[in-house]
Amino acid sequence: MPTDRRIVLFDLFGVIARLQRPGALAQMAARCHAPTDAFTTAYWACRPPYDAGQQSAPEYWTAVLRSLSPSPPLSLSLSPSLSIDADTIEELRLTDIDSWSRVDNRMVAYAQSLRAVTEVALLSNIPSDHADAFLAAQPWLHTLDHVAFSGKIKAAKPAPAAFHHCVIALRAAPADFLFVDDREENVRAAQAVGMNGHVFTDRDELAAVIDTWLPTRRPTRK
Incomplete structure (x- = not known):
């Protein structure tokens, strides 16, 4: 009642x-050496558990980066120039936060x-x-x-x-x-x-x- x-x-x-700030997804995609369209798809497809508090930031960004490389080697290297490491994840995390800050x-x-x-x-x-x-x-x-x-x-x-x-x-x-x-x-x-x-x-x-x-x-x- x-x-x-x-x-x-x-x-x-x-x-x-x-x-989200225009160009932010392209900026993050470039950091991952990935096409913007592919990055954008991974960014949003992996987002629901992160938004709902079921994943931490490192878990979310690891999922995004892994999805950009369907068959990663055991070292988790995505490419010769990018690997899933704490520095990469933190850079992406901070860029993401800034992109939603206005x-x-x-x-x-x-x-x-x-x-x-x-x-x-x-x-x-x-x-x-x-x-x-x-x-x-x-x-x-x-x-x-x-x-x-x-x-x-x-x-x-x-x-x-x-x-x-x-x-x-x-x-x-x-x-x-x-x-x-x-x-x-x-x-x-x-x-x-x-x-x-x-x-x-x-x-x-x-x-x-x-x-x-x-x-x-x-x-x-x-």
């Missing part, structure tokens, strides 16, 4: 934060302004080490009512467990939430567990949706 609460639950990337300052300000009228939380698919870096670099995250990073809660959208985590953490009902994400599949997943949902396109459209969704404040009788 819904209560009288209203909680705006934001996605991060593509809504408040920018999507925020939309206008959306950050808007999300913060909403806290004057409603509760504001965040649910993002992001590996645990990326989450640590983002929390350190973006102190405004600590002002929200709840922050749920998939790598920390061990569940990634669109899995129902990711949304249930937020419901339980905020001691709310699913219908108390308006979930905002740029991916329609994630919004549909939120709606399937009973949340309200909005597919994000821009701030002005979202502001109009939220203004309509929030209860009208009536003057107090004297």
